Amino acid sequence: MKMRSIFRISLLLLPILFQLATAAPPVTKPGCQNRCGNISIPYPFGTAQDCYANEMFKIVCRETANESAPRAFISMINMEVLNITDGAAIVNGPIMSSNCSDRQSNLPALNLTGSPFFFSFGNVFTAVGCNVRALLTGIGRQVVGCDSTCSADSNQKTLLYGQEINSLCADGNCCVARAPYRMQVFQPSLDTKNGSEDSSGCKLAFLTDETNFSFLNITNPQALQGWRSVPLVLAWMMDYSIWRYDKSTMDCKYFLYESSVSNVSGYECSCSNGYEGNPYLGCTDINECKDPNRHSCLGITKCVNTLGSYKCEVNKYWIVPILVVVIAGILSLLAGISWLYKLAKKRKNIELKRKFFKRNGGLLLQQQLSSNHGSVQKTKIFTSKELETATDRFNENRILGQGGQGTVYKGMLEDGRIVAVKRSTIVGEEKLEEFINEVVILSQINHRNVVKLFGCCLETEVPLLVYEFISNGNLFQYLHNFYQNEDFILSWEMRLQIAIEVAGALSYLHSAASIPIYHRDIKSANILLDDKYRAKVSDFGSSRSMAIDQTHLTTNVQGTFGYLDPEYFQSSQFTDKSDVYSFGVVLVELLSGKKPIISSTSQETRSLATHFIVLMEENRLFDILDVQVKEDCLEEEIMAVANLAKRCLNVSRKHRPTMKEVSAELERIGLLHRKSIVQQNEEDTNEKSTMVERLCNWDAVPISATCDFDNARSVQSTVAEPLITYNTL
Template identity: 35%
Template sequence: MPPNYAAARGWESARTMILALFAASVLSTGPPPAMAAAMQPSATCLRRCGDIDIPYPFGVGPGCHLETGDWTFMLSCNRSEDGRLRLYNYQIEVLNMSVRLGQLRIYNIINPWCYNATTRAMNDQSNWWYDMSITNFRINDAQNRFTVMGCNSLAYIRWPNDSAAAYMTGCMAMCPGVGRLNNGACNGFGCCQTAIPSDLNAYSVSFEEKFNTSRIANFSPCSYAVLMEAAAFNFRTTYVTTDAFMTNNDGQVPLVLDWAIGNMTCEEAKRSASAYACASSNSECIDSKYGKGRGYLCNCSAGYDGNPYLLNGCHDINECEDARFRYPCSVPGTCVNTIGSFYCACPHRTTGNAVNGTCEDEKNQIGWQIAVGVSSGVVVLIVTATCLYMIHEKRRLAKIKSDYFKQHGGLLLFEDMRSRQGLSSFTHFTQEELEVSTNKFDERNVIGKGGNGTVYRGTTKDGTTVAIKKCRLANERQKKEFGKEMLILSQINHRNIVKLYGCCLELEVPMLVYKYIPNGTLYQLIHGRRDRGVPRVPLALRLKIAHQAAEALAYLHSWASPPIIHGDVKTSNILLDEDYAAMVTDFGASTMAPTDEAQFVTFVQGTCGYLDPEYMRTCKLTDKSDVYSFGVVLLELLTCRKALNLGELEEEKYLSSQFLLLLGEDRLEEILDEQVKGEQSFELLEQVAELAKQCLEMTGDKRPSMRQVAEELDRLSRLSRHPWGRQNSEEILALLGGSPSTASEVELSTSRNISFTDTAYIGIRSPR
């Protein structure tokens, strides 16, 4: 590290200074030995500079420090001036050093970047740099953090070269307002901190100039960036609004460095007795944590303390009297020190345990032994009774699980599974497995609640993320049919239907285990994005999702055996995967197409606003009931309005009735979403509206089948992507995950090297 490193301008000038300094050292001292013989310091060597002790292998002057072929252990002390300890030939002040930890604490320069009121612009940056490659120091990645302070201040730690992309880490301190700043909280508001890579011995610091502070100069005129010891930092709001961070710390803060001996491993160093630095006979060698070829450290053996680099430097610790240690024996006056250890012994004519018990007179031992015998007998009886009770409870719990398994049709399910092919992927999960995967069904893992039950996010023992649905309490008929219905659902294999992995039948309430779908529901995509002020979804994507959902429902109605009626089609039951493909879920584990007239009569269930009026009137659930509900889903996609709004007038409460009224009066434009009116031809929107109208016919026989709906949506979806449309597929993806103008607008954007969050900007890439 050059003496004037804080003012250096660029890596090339820094490299020139290092080479010049190194050449001067070679001319004055001669070539340094590759690994000089292990030496001992003279008794006249300076061992204290100011108020700082200087333990060997560090030293000031020739013959006072360990020679390792570099400048790691050479220090300088100017007692005639400031009396401060510094690294040899550097302007870097040393705070303290630890032989046991192999660490050195120094002062590191704070890097400011300020607004110039005269030029009305930010001052030029100095590209501060730091280099320890000519020593065996490494920057400790566990105790140090890269810290940035200011308003909208983005700074990086880079490799010390001119490549703008060669950064290692960085973060951004946002400035939402002085009211959001809090003392002690370095959380991205006014202050951010980030970890640094391991094995780091050189870096440079620079600010991103497009995030300048000229707009908030009156509030926060300066930004600061520095690599420093995390434990020595306590954020104050005045560090953002004033220059208190610089003035309070005299422009420098602590930094922790790791050091090691030479560049050999312990095994290699021991082969050269003259060069082996662990001089004390009671010492041991430890390889550097940074890997082979990074040197080694010496420590005193267990029971010894001192300096392992000095002859006889490690001396016995008197554990019985050393004030640094808690008295090691439970009975006072029983500790006996030995070389390298100690032991606890009860006094003469007493017995007991002086290590972690008591010492008593021998005559008291007989009564004590009788008491211990009686107590032991009581304990044995209690333990035996407890074990018997636990065995009984375990058997009772196993019987309960077996009964529930039979009630839910588990025997029928697995008997049929053995007789069929291709069902090996369907799994029966145990109660314990699902409790472990959801942390005992912790409320923090809940990802959805509905009329049919609660859905939890979990992770199976093989690392697969799943959605676990805990069904509502079933009636007796549903319990008997549950296993048969699980067998049917396990055979469904459609790209737009959520895959059922398995179930758990050991509980009173059965549970289903589905594939986890990451991008939420269609309801959240339509209504949630608008609530957060994010642009709505393009019509082309809406029609693609609608077509895929229609294909899934058509599959359930036409090709499943027996056919399945979903019974609760709505936007919150259509999930979106990582590619925004529709995945229909919650399609009713107990709703199969009826096979006789008696099965038509059922308890009306579903979601208000989506329910088929004919179903509510006749209590007959048919596949055309799903068609009606899907028509409401189409209306939500066209209008971005909710299916039911209790806050509106009676005639506007239901989206379906309001739509049919306006369509009948030729006022369709009034209910359409403003975005889709601006991006597609009105003729296309009229065709989508006409399809929705057909789905919403009051009589089920007049409604199209889901297969017909899917075919029409396929045609309309292809029309929306035709070149005469205003948005192509790339623009659709850009609207969902394109470059944001501010960090708060980003919802789906990602980058290989840089990621935005609401509070900080952090980018990490492996060094070249």
């Protein structure tokens, strides 16, 4: 009685367990009864006309007096239904018996032939009893069955078909075999094994669902005496003609089973992944987004349902905050990187400036300037940023000129001063020494005819000098027609004044400065002209400050060809007389308007100084004079300057005058020139009605004639003899 109660409870729990295991609730046709007691009735089953697919799927609900709930039966095969799922129905299957006192032996076979139902592959064929040989008959030539034993000795158990599953009968008195697939006839034979002593015992055989086999206690056949049925799984297949197949929403398989006993064919269908419902009525899409357990969209993403599936998209309400956060993060990152880069660059620039300052001789320059009686206070040390701003980052359009020692840029300081910034092109140790010399020398000089140094910069890779801007270029450009301006003529008076000013500046450098300074590169290109055409001596890169009566011995000759002292070129000894020689060449340039190196028609070159000396000795000064000089016709002054130039160009430096003597002589010539102009103005005032007769009598010579320099007296250069005889005023 106890075992029977357990079995009945198990049968009552089976529908509930199967309902919980079902993936989707059954679906019936609209308006049709969907339940019979506790059993759901899905299509193709139904309880009324037009609610089932055909008569084979008709369900009959039967009321019983002893039970409150009606019971469902498949009308065609008259089997009670315990549960219906997709493609399977669990029914109460019969228990076949032999030689059992309270059971009817030789029950008729369970034959499903002609129906869409067949025994599912999930069933197992089970025999109960001692020394029983159970076989399935009515299945053609197949041999399916098993032998049971009277003990748990597995060696005495025999498997006649299929996979060994005798583990279900571990305690003996039973055996289990896998039932053939799509079998429609269940007709077992129960016999005693050959030679068995026990042939009169009770024998049972049945088909049951393997998944529910654990509910049964069949180790003792007597315990099953009260059982009339066991759970049996029936499968079915649908005829294609009675329903519509939609391959986009359902998965269907066609089966054809042929045997000597029956032929079974049809479709088994289920809804595809992402769809639910009854496949024989139509599958509907599952909205996974309504069930958090069906999708994996978390955080800022939202679930978007699609046919048969879903996708995760960024929630639009999060887009703006995300963009703000991302952009803010990127900007913060970029700002941090930029700040770190600027900080690293700033530190690098500071270290680089220190390196350049030291390499460019900053310590040496500070020492030199500090030892020159406070001159360092007159020289400003500019920062690289100041000069970059002043020159528009050294724009090519600001270039004033280029030379062997560097490039000069025009700039404007913050206080509005126009300056010239000299940027050295070579930073070798030799050129660096020249740069230091130029700074030190210019810091000591305070003369109106020497370019004024404002300061320097040592923080850059190449040293920079800042000095006053001279607006009108250099003398070389005016003498040799670099400026094609017919309105401006470099008259003799202007040439004489330039010579006087340059000579005064050099005399100051040689004599009046605290320490004698030798320029070492006097030439017309280094004589600048300001807005009033006053001369300014520039480019002191090669200069040297020397002790009195000291010469400078160099290993490399420095200067410009055409201006070099021949003795310095041969001996490498530079003295104050070397500057005198170079100034003599400039005087000849002022007289002749020719370059220091003359190119002849035969492509040969010769020195202007040598050519001038030859013409002076041959009394042919007229042949070399510039047209503008000849037109002014100041014969006495021109002869005096020419003789002075001849003395400056003496091959022997001891026969050359000093710059102090040259400056004094030019001052005298300038005084003579001014007196002649005053006298000329007085004669013009007294003789208003007549033409003033010029120094040369133009009526007495041919029209093409000019001043007669051929008969002019050639003054021999001596140190003691004065160049010009002046009348006492």
